[in-house]
Amino acid sequence: MASILPPGIDNATFQKILQELSEIVGETNLSRDGLSGSLEGPHGQRTYGDAYVLQPENGRDPSAAIRPSLVSEVQEIVRLANKYKFPLWTVSRGKNLGYGGTAPVVRGSVILDLHRMNKIIEVNEEYAYAIVQPGVSFFDLYNYVQEKKLKLWPSCPAIGWGSVLGNTLERGFGYTPNGEHTQQQCGMEVVLPNGEIVRTGMGAMEGSKTFALFKGGFGPSIDGLFYQSNLGIVTQLGIHMTPAPEHYMTCEVSVPKEDDLPFLIGTISDLMRRNIIQNSPSVSNVLRQCFFSRDPKVAELISPYFGKGCIPENILSEAQKHMSCGFWKAQFALYGTLEIVHASWLAIERNFSKLPGVILWRKEATHRAGDFLTTTDVGPEEIPHSGIPTLDPLQLLGYRGPGGGHTCFSPILPPSGRELYAWYLTAKQRTIDAEFDFFADFHVYARYVIAIELVVFAPAEGKRCDELYRHLLEDAVQQGYSEYRTHVDYMDTIAGHFDFNKGALRKYIQALKDVFDPNGVVSPGKSGIWNSSISNGI
Ligand code: ADP
Structure with missing residues (x-):
């Protein structure tokens, strides 16, 4: 039985x-x-x-x-x-x-x-794209490019063992200039819930030579129907990659005070709208910087609080003083030719130097001018701006107790920095009240911020973490925001936030679900999508 x-x-x-x-x-x-x-x-x-x-x-x-x-x-x-x-x-x-x-x-x-479906179907160096099956990991794609010595830098998220296709469908992201994976996706093959196979975009043409080149195809585009969805099972996906640049510079900008966040974010997003910064900067707070510091004095300061509520703010201030770092640090990179990278850095210096106490740091790749860079010329970094995959961040997860884990609270906010700061202050207080640490993992884009709060918890703290999450969500909704991605426990709740015109969008998707999956066999409940016959639906 x-x-x-x-x-x-x-x-x-x-x-x-x-x-x-x-x-x-x-x-x-x-x-x-x-x-x-x-x-x-x-x-x-x-x-x-x-x-x-x-x-x-x-x-x-x-x-x-x-x-x-x-x-x-x-x-x-x-x-x-x-x-x-x-x-x-x-x-x-x-x-x-x-x-x-x-x-x-x-x-x-x-x-x-689908992890056994792990073929890299094609990598095209000239046009910088790959077509992959679901089981292909970021490590697999990176290793393939290295073995064949291709002049390509595939994107990779913070942890490299996930699926290129799965991460893209979840609207995940990496850190190269092609790191916004849904924007780089081009062409899909999908098994529909009735077993039929569909190819999207130009792939819908028999024998197409432009499957992974032009996303649009002819007529309505349906690729978006399969993101965070249960309307099909994606079995192939095309993804664009960054061509290996001629020159590369890793950059950091730190601002001294907590309330300098609006300046930092507003300046970054403005530079992104002007294409001076090309990849998404990752912004961390002092707490996160403490965990990535290799200084034993920092560990000595914070470790007595592990597993006992949260690390107090006065201890974090002491650690900040000791590390001589800013309260917030943005990490990103510049890609291009020597001339472009140097000119972009000058613009970055000029814009950020307006703030007293700002700390600017950069490291340039050294290689023969005119050659294309391999990622091995650059080496692994804390954040994979060059796309080199790693599993290192997993080490963080055990600090509150053995078997520890994490969840992410992931609201989408406008990119001025003002809204982010107001949201952050409430979220931080909620986190302290719940006796957890606030890990900032903010990702800045030209027109939005994914304000990820990473909550690390020990197995016995799951229930308290769930309570914190609900509070964070209530506060965010009151401020007019919701999440871009969520844990399976909250999918109906988040889907319920998208309620314009009595939930017209959700009803439209449900109608598609009823037509294409009348028995509701593919991932029922994914992203709050249910058949109309199911009572816990809309
Ligand atoms: P990763 O290993 O990259 O983290 P997962 O395999 O965990 O990705 O997939 C994340 C989510 O994306 C799944 O829970 C599922 O909802 C969706 N997903 C993953 N693969 C597919 C697929 N091939 N077709 C449709 N949806 C998928």
């Missing part, structure tokens, strides 16, 4: 389903209980589900997991799901850790784990 069953399926039927799933992919690629077979998680585990549980009462455990390696197998699996009406939950590599990992919204869903 299976311990967890898909909703509405009895044990005898489930055993029949498992038998038929096994016939599609072979027994070794089926986990009959979801307790093994995933890629290795942050604590070395290979079980499916959420590694960092916030609401244990939801019990978001899967009933089983299946790992196809072919598109035709994916088609057979969705057809079987329709035959027996059981829910699947799609993941590519399942590393969406701060947002629920591989945990489904609906308990008892069968995880459709």
Whole structure:
């Protein structure tokens, strides 16, 4: 008898389903209980589900997991799901850790784990794009480019073991000038919930030579329907990359005081709108700088507070003095020719020097003028502005206790810095009241800021972290903001914020769901998208 069953399926039927799933992919690629077979998680585990549980009462455990390696197998699996009406939950590599990992919204869903579909279908050096399957990680793509000595810098997020395709579909981002992954996506292949295959954009033309070159195609574009979605299973995706530059400079700008944040953010976003800064700066606060400092005195100052509430502000001020750093630090890079990079730096210096006490720092690549840079000329950095993948930030997660994890509160704000500062002050106070530390991981773009607050928690603190999250959300909504991405526990709530004209957008998407997935077999509840027959829908 299976311990967890898909909703509405009895044990005898489930055993029949498992038998038929096994016939599609072979027994070794089926986990009959979801307790093994995933890629290795942050604590070395290979079980499916959420590694960092916030609401244990939801019990978001899967009933089983299946790992196809072919598109035709994916088609057979969705057809079987329709035959027996059981829910699947799609993941590519399942590393969406701060947002629920591989945990489904609906308990008892069968995880459709695509990590074995790991072909790099094409890398085009001349036009700087790649076409990848779901299982291709940022490490895989980077290593491929290195092995073939291609003049390309693929983008990579803070942690490199995730899926290029999965991260893009979640609206994730990296740090090269092509780091806004949804903007760089060009062409998709999708298995629809009825098993049919669709290619988007120019890919819809049989034998197309421009699949990954022109996103538009002809007529309406539908790529966006598959972002953070359950309207299909994406099996291929084209992504644009940064051509290796001739010259490169890593840059840091630090401002001394907490209330200098509006100046810092406003100046960065203005320079981004003018294309002087080309990649998204990552902005950290003193607390985050403490964790990345290798100075033993800093560790001595903060470590007595680990696992005991939050690190007090006077200790953080002392650490700031000791590190001689600013309260806020923005890290970014410049890419181009020697002349362009130097001219951009001059403009950056001129704009930021208006603030007394600002600290400007830069490091230039040294190589023969006129050559294209390899990332090995640059070397690994704290933030992968050159796209070199790393797992280092995972080390942070254990500081409040063994088995620790994180979640991200990820609101979208305007980029002047004024709104960000007002939001930050309330969010910081909420975080202190809940006895957690405020890790700023703000990402600045030309016309918005993704103001990520990273909350690190020990397993026993999940419930308190959930309470904090709800407060952060209430405050943000009162200020007129919501999130761009969220944990599986909050998907309905966030979807409910998008309520213009009585939720017309959500109703439109639901109508598409009803047409293309009448049995609701693909990832029910993803991003608050349900069939109209389901009571906890709209
Ligand atoms: P990563 O390993 O890059 O973190 P995941 O595999 O965890 O990415 O996927 C993140 C989320 O993106 C999943 O929970 C799922 O909702 C969505 N997703 C991932 N892969 C696909 C896919 N191939 N088709 C449709 N949605 C997907």
